[in-house]
Amino acid sequence: MSKAIEIENFSYGYPDGTMALSDIKLSIEHGQKVVLIGPNGAGKSTLLLTMAGFVKGTGKVFIDGLEVNRKNLKNIRTCLGSCLENPDDQLFMPTLFDDVAFGPLNMGLGVEQVKKRVADALQTVGLAGMADKAPHHLSAGQKRAAAIATILSMTPKIITLDEPDGSLDPRNRNNLIKLLGCLTQTLIIATCNMNFAAAIADRAVLMDKGQIIADGDAKEIMWDFKLMNGHGLEVPTARD
Amino acid sequence: MPAVPVSGALRVLVCEFGCTYQMHHAHIDKFAYQDSVIHRLDSRVKFIAVLVFTAVVISLPRTSLSILACFAIGPFAVLVLGGIPLRFVFKQILLVSPFVLVLALSCPLYDRTPLTVAFGPFLWRGTIGWMRCFAILGKFVVTMLALIGLVSTTRFNDLLAGLQKLGVPKLLVIQLGFLYRYIFVLIDRAHHILQARAGRKLRNLGFKRELRTASAMVGSLFIRSIDTAEHINIAMQGRGFDGRWRSISKLQIRRADLLFAIISIFFMLVLYIFVKPILQ
Numbered sequence: 001m002s003k004a005i006e007i008e009n010f011s012y013g014y015p016d017g018t019m020a021l022s023d024i025k026l027s028i029e030h031g032q033k034v035v036l037i038g039p040n041g042a043g044k045s046t047l048l049l050t051m052a053g054f055v056k057g058t059g060k061v062f063i064d065g066l067e068v069n070r071k072n073l074k075n076i077r078t079c080l081g082s083c084l085e086n087p088d089d090q091l092f093m094p095t096l097f098d099d100v101a102f103g104p105l106n107m108g109l110g111v112e113q114v115k116k117r118v119a120d121a122l123q124t125v126g127l128a129g130m131a132d133k134a135p136h137h138l139s140a141g142q143k144r145a146a147a148i149a150t151i152l153s154m155t156p157k158i159i160t161l162d163e164p165d166g167s168l169d170p171r172n173r174n175n176l177i178k179l180l181g182c183l184t185q186t187l188i189i190a191t192c193n194m195n196f197a198a199a200i201a202d203r204a205v206l207m208d209k210g211q212i213i214a215d216g217d218a219k220e221i222m223w224d225f226k227l228m229n230g231h232g233l234e235v236p237t238a239r240d
Numbered sequence: 241m242p243a244v245p246v247s248g249a250l251r252v253l254v255c256e257f258g259c260t261y262q263m264h265h266a267h268i269d270k271f272a273y274q275d276s277v278i279h280r281l282d283s284r285v286k287f288i289a290v291l292v293f294t295a296v297v298i299s300l301p302r303t304s305l306s307i308l309a310c311f312a313i314g315p316f317a318v319l320v321l322g323g324i325p326l327r328f329v330f331k332q333i334l335l336v337s338p339f340v341l342v343l344a345l346s347c348p349l350y351d352r353t354p355l356t357v358a359f360g361p362f363l364w365r366g367t368i369g370w371m372r373c374f375a376i377l378g379k380f381v382v383t384m385l386a387l388i389g390l391v392s393t394t395r396f397n398d399l400l401a402g403l404q405k406l407g408v409p410k411l412l413v414i415q416l417g418f419l420y421r422y423i424f425v426l427i428d429r430a431h432h433i434l435q436a437r438a439g440r441k442l443r444n445l446g447f448k449r450e451l452r453t454a455s456a457m458v459g460s461l462f463i464r465s466i467d468t469a470e471h472i473n474i475a476m477q478g479r480g481f482d483g484r485w486r487s488i489s490k491l492q493i494r495r496a497d498l499l500f501a502i503i504s505i506f507f508m509l510v511l512y513i514f515v516k517p518i519l520q
Contacts, residue, residue, distance in 0.1 A: 052478055074480065082478045088425050089471035094397035094417050101488060106480030111488055134269075134397070136424040154479065 002065030004030045004158050004186040005051060012046065012057030020046045021057065022210045028186060028203075030064075030157065035197040035218065036190040038207035039232040044190035045085065047207070048160045051188070052082040064157055078107060081151030085162040087143035088135070096122070096138070096146055097131035103154040121153035125179060141172030148179065158186040165196040198222055198236040206231060271324050271392040278322035278393045282497040283402030289504040290390045294383045296508050300516070302375035307516050308382055314507050315385035322393040329392075333384045340380045347372040396420045401489050410485050422468065429464060433457050 005028040012021040021043050028034055036044040049055045053068045053076055061068040063076045081103075084090050093099040100121050104114045122128050125145035130138075138146060144164060151159055164180075165173050177199045180187060191197050197204065197218065204221040206214040208231045214221050222228065228235050272279075278286075297311055319329055348369035355371055357364045391399070397417070404413045437453065445453065 049474070052474075054474055054477070074482075077478055077480055082474075084471055084475055086471065089468060090475045092418065092421055092472045092475060094400060094421055095395075098397065098487065102476075102481075103479035105486040105488070106482065114488060132395075134395075135421065137273075150479065 004028045006062040008060045010059030019210050030186050033187045033201050034203045035201035036205050042207040043210040045162050048162050080158040081156035083147050083151050083161045087147040090147040091135035096133050100149050100153045117153040121149040125149045140167050160188045162190045165193050194236040272395045276322045281500050282493050283394045283398040285497040285501050286390050290386045293386050297379050297382050308378040310511050312382045315389045318389040324392045329388050332388050344373045344376040
């Protein structure tokens, strides 16, 4: 069976010559919950964009067995849903319903099917009954949940989330942890918040300066004070 | 000479978009989410009614000031039935009025032909310029009442769906949708920038430096807008957007919509054909 994500020697540099990603090798099995941790500018977001086919560099990237290239892009984006860092970028339609329906409609689903998917996705994230709300009327926590619903409605096998805990208060962060814990899809989450990462992931990939520094069991990596401190990170404050 | 706070212009601009400096932007369209007999009407019917109403009011001769008051009854009834507070309505009219006031108040300056108007036993001696000025202001207030009645009782997404159904080009509808969605984000950003500036501006900087600050602020907003546009593009493509816009329309013409259309036509016809000749 093909792996969820397979990246072979991928490198990408900005036009000014700065390497955003250097010789990335990464393999993620289906169903794993993986956190990409690292300081600001480590290349976490760029790696997530690479998986969704938005960054072209050297090396090969496979999503669910499909090589990321122009020909496979539609299938890849049906299989892998990416949730951006700022929910305001993710929620661009006038109402929540239209936003959550946007993906399924582009997949060519029928009206009734789309309506069902929207209802199911909103139910999953706890926003049932708010379909007619405008995104600017939602709270930060609701916006985050709504952004995830826009991806869930496409029923992808893999979900990537960029800093999903950003600007969330503890209650909303806990709700998000519960929600992500319930999802059965492969999750790849980029975050700088170690408590959040420790609460979700079973595997951690530590990145710095565009390279993968460590890859393994989340607890082993995140509680290695020397390793974390050496890359400008902190260990989680509480175990489990 | 006191320095002019040029960056204050940005604040005025933010306010012109419908909020006071302290007021939260969510107030702009808060009444559109109420429920009333007017709110439940199909957006297409309301839009066409307002369009025709505006055309009829604009086509009235400039001497028909009293008929304008009769025409105002229509949008006034819509606002009352829709539960829109009149204080809010007049505030909105005041916000846009400076643009029309300039136009209206210039009329008495270039047309000073004497004119006498009789109000029953009373005579008013003025000029055609002043008559024009009052006509422009009257038509502005009446058409604004109708327009505010439309936008305050119709959710913007329903209005967009209605426009699309009426054949307005999809690209324009999409642009309007993005404008509505991101004007709130832009207002928020502008608000934050103004707060950041106010927090560090401890003295009057003088005209030149204020101008430089204002242009830097506008530039920052512009660059962040481009950044947002790039992210939206990623979000759209990530969800399978291939250049074709697909949507589900929930609009449906019902009996109440037909009744509203008939009442609107009847109201305008009666005023235009029967009442106007009497009052002119």
